[in-house]
Amino acid sequence: MVEGAPFDRLKGKADLGIIDLHTHTFLSDGVLLPSELVRRAMVAGYSVIGLTDHVGPENVESVTAKLVRAAEALVGIPIKIIPGVEVTHVPPMLIADVVRAARAAGARLIIVHGETPVEPVWEHTNQAAIAAKADILAHPGLITEAEAREAARMGVALELSARRGHCLTNGHVAAVARAVGARVILGSDAHEPGDLLTPGLVDSVLRGAGLGEAEAAGARRTAEELARKLLKG
Secondary structure, eight states: OOTTSOOGGGTSSSOOOEEEEEEOOTTTTOSSOHHHHHHHHHHTTEEEEEEEEEEOTTTHHHHHHHHHHHHHHSTTSSSEEEEEEEEOSOOHHHHHHHHHHHHHTTOSEEEEEOOOTTSOOOTTHHHHHHHTTOSEEESOOSOOHHHHHHHHHHTOEEEEEOSTTGGGGHHHHHHHHHHHTOOEEEEOOBSSGGGSOOHHHHHHHHHHTTOOHHHHHHHHHHHHHHHHHHHHO
């Protein structure tokens, strides 16, 4: 759902539902149509969902355009949809170019696939993502304090991942973010229905990463503030 559509759940202080800004459809390696993923998320209690399929130089315009169309078509349902991308396995020197192309094609949300320990991500991807001012650096693996400090300065949120494998370094990410004052945000990285977040899973992942009650509330607040900003833009 795009700007101008009603979104009462983000206007007040009532329970906002789940805000998840990192999901995938069959436009990359997910299994669901955007419309089905949105419907399942709505039934699961989501108030905001980011559709962020994988892109690189070869498909950024086409995938972004399809996700923008999906968001524009699904007007009038009680969930907000933010069309975006996840820049994935792109050589660091090309990340800024792909980010610019995605924004020019209408992406409201930019995620960069960080240096997770379970995939052969290019070295220096984290640094390039932060320099490109991505909104979220997904599963950044063994991110350094210097990188996290720069993320804080640039306003880039560091993701704590609910996805198997990527979640292995959540504790490290949380600790480094705490040390330098960087913001953290939870993402499902959902590829199929069973990956969608639940309130219990949100709490388990945040607390399992070592966040205290106030810090967990801060991660939820980061998601809310980022969603508001992106929906307004």
